[in-house]
Structures are given as C-alpha cells and as structure tokens.
Amino acid sequence: MVDVLTPVLSNAWDTDRPWTLESYESTGGYGALRTALGMTQDDVIGLVKDSGLRGRGGAGFPTGMKWSFIPQGDGKPHYLVVNADESEPGTCKDIPLMMATPHTLVEGVAITSYAIRANHAFIYVRGEVLHVVRRLQRAVQEAYLAGHLGKDIHGSGYDLDVTVHAGAGAYICGEETALLDSLEGRRGQPRLRPPFPAIAGLYAAPTVINNVESIASVPCIVANGASWFGSMGTEKSKGMTLYSLSGHVARPGQFEAPLGITLRQLLDLSGGVREGHELKFWTPGGSSTPILTAEHLDVPLDYEGVGKAGSMLGTKALQIFDETTCVVRAVLRWTEFYKHESCGKCTPCREGTWWLVQTLARLEAGQGSEADLETLLDQCDNILGRSFCALGDGATSPITSSIQHFRSEYIAHFEQGGCPFDPAASTLFAPAGANA
Incomplete structure (x- = not known):
C-alpha cells in the first residue's frame, strides 16, 4: 500500500471555486478526454479493464468488464446512465464529489460514453439535493460551451449529449433497473432479469449503469495509466476510494485512501472516537451491510477483507457508534x-x-x-x-x-x-x- 491518504478525486476540493470549468481546466481537466478521443473505443475499455477499477457503488463489479458486455454492431443506440441517487443511510461521498468538482464526473461521462459508443448519457440525481442538480446542470452547460460535449467533440467526429435528470426521492431508485424505470417515466420498481441492462436497458437498448465515483475515477486512469492506478490498493481491490466517516468520531468527513486501509488507521486520521468514549459497533458500507465491532478494527477495508469478516464494503459508509448507543x-x-x-x-x-x-x-x-x-x-x-x-x-x-x-x-x-x-x-x- 502507498501513502495512507491518496487525494486524487478530492485533490482540488480545497482550491478556489473548484466547481468551475476554469478551475478544472487549470489543473489539466479534460486533457484525459482528448487523450481518450485519440484512442480506439476498445483500447479505452481495455485500459479500464487493466486498471482493475471496480464499481464504487457497492457491489464492486469490474467496471471495464461491465462496459465490454455492451454488444457492438447491433444497430441500436447505446446509453450511459450514471447512478447519482445516493440514498443509503450513512453514505455521503457522491454528493460532495459532485458539489466540489462536477467536471470530474462530466469528463468521466464523456470518456465512458465514447468507450461504449453511446451518444446520449444521463446523470440521475436524487431530487432532494437541488443544489447538486443545479451545480451539475451548470457544469454540463459549461462543457457544452467549451466544446467538451455536443457535436464533433474536439474535431473527433464523436457526438454526445448529456442530460441531468432529477429523481423523485425514492431509495429503491438506487437499484439500477428501478432507476431505469423511473428515468423512463414509470414507477421506480426493479425489473426481472434477464435481460440485463447491457442487452435491454434504457428504452430497451444496451445500457451501462455506473456509480458517480466509478465514472469520476475514469479520467485519472486515462491520464496516468493502469499501472499508476494499480499501484494503490490491494491485489484484487485496486486504486483509491472515498471513505465516509460519520457518527461518534472526533472529525467526521471524507477520507480518500487506497483500498485496504483499516478503520484503525482512518480513526487515527480523524481524531478517533469522540473523547471519553469507545467504539461499540460500526458499519463498513452503510446500514444495509452487516455491522462489525471493535474486534474488526484491523480488517482491510477492501472487497475481500470485509467480505471475509462477514460483511460487505458497500459504499464505504463508515458509521461509528460508541458505547452510549442502543x-x-x-x-x-x-x-x-x-x-x-x-x-x-x-x-x-x-x-x-x-x-x-x-x-x-x-x-x-x-x-x-x-x-x-x-x-x-x-x-x-x-x-x-x-x-x-x-x-x-x-x-x-x-x-x-x-x-x-x-x-x-x-x-x-x-x-x-x-x-x-x-x-x-x-x-x-x-x-x-x-x-x-
């Protein structure tokens, strides 16, 4: 494992107005998009596969493999849908990412759409977070005005439209097929599978559905390479990720670190459990994951380590409860x-x-x-x-x-x-x- 903290997605969060296009481009923003447009779509998919990036929305499925399931030469439109319906109790990583640096997500959307040969992408955002919806809408508008979206992007001949869609506030719409039904104007309820979204997703066309953090991680992989990304994390859980600490902790917040860090290390970085109290139990990935106890402080927070301990990494929502909690x-x-x-x-x-x-x-x-x-x-x-x-x-x-x-x-x-x-x-x- 590399350094304890590895700020990549959060690196610019403390800079001046990081949500603006000017600020994002000043640090090399949209350079990865230009690089990707100079590659073949299959090469972009291969790069993400080689990086070992796994879905950051909970299940941890290999992202590049998910993209490769999209059939090619089928004559149907392809779609990218970004699941930004962050609703899991305790989870709070996607919203700060979209608020601080929305262009990271927009650039990731453009690269991913190009890779899967999609000409229309949707970002499905939880409707209650109106401030996030507005910030994303402005970021998309800026990207259009700068030529990063729209027709013939940077002279490549590739066209892409991006729609920011506000959901109606249902937790079930975080389930990918229920999200698709909601996006199509129906009641958000899960679909029977098969067929899977890669074959018959949005409007019965091949569709890739990825979490915000998954898509936002794509530009840094294209810019720095698969080996760079794989140098962080563990053998099977590669890269950096956002851990959300909340509850009875001295300094709650977002901590971007390599997969495989332990809760003990994260608590050391956050000042520990609040003064005068001790850890009783905690969730590794939000309230829908089995709880763990102080005995699991040194469990590696990666997909394999947490699974071996009897829980799931999920959304890395680390809710900390001390001995006063029933x-x-x-x-x-x-x-x-x-x-x-x-x-x-x-x-x-x-x-x-x-x-x-x-x-x-x-x-x-x-x-x-x-x-x-x-x-x-x-x-x-x-x-x-x-x-x-x-x-x-x-x-x-x-x-x-x-x-x-x-x-x-x-x-x-x-x-x-x-x-x-x-x-x-x-x-x-x-x-x-x-x-x-």
Missing part, C-alpha cells in the same frame, strides 16, 4: 427506513419488512421474549435471497449481525422491561438537529 434501537430505526422505502413489488420485502419492524419494536420496548429473537431470525431467513432485489437482503443484514454480536443486549431489553440505556446519556435519543 444497538436494538439503532437497528429498529434502520429497519423502519427499509419498511418505508420498500417499493412493494414483492411479498417477502413488502410484508417481511413490516413484520420485522413489529417484532423489533416489541423487543426494543422490552415486551418480547427470547423466542421473539428466533422469530426475528426466521423472518430474516424468509426474506434473504427471496426478494426481487437487494433491498430485502439489506434490511436483514443489520438485524442478523446485531443479534450475532449483541444477543445479550437484546435479552437485556425484555429482562429489564425496556431499554437498558439512559436516553439522556445517548446521542441516539437526542432531539433532531442536536450535535452528536
């Missing part, structure tokens, strides 16, 4: 979110998340019994792997993992007839807007 109450709140955000298309998720909340609420109130824990695990078992998409699976993850690590805390609730934690001492119960 794990049952935290899991209940997450489960209430998943119940609310279920699209209702499939029975295991629609009915299952409702029953999970009922059982958890009873346990949290101290009205359950140890038999209810087995009922809860049985409910999770009936949802896991049986839902139409990953939302149901994600809803079960914090429940099963919290019972695995903190079963005694669940038992303490019904033995004491209520939550054993003092609400006055726990920031989990603090009023909305209170400083944690």
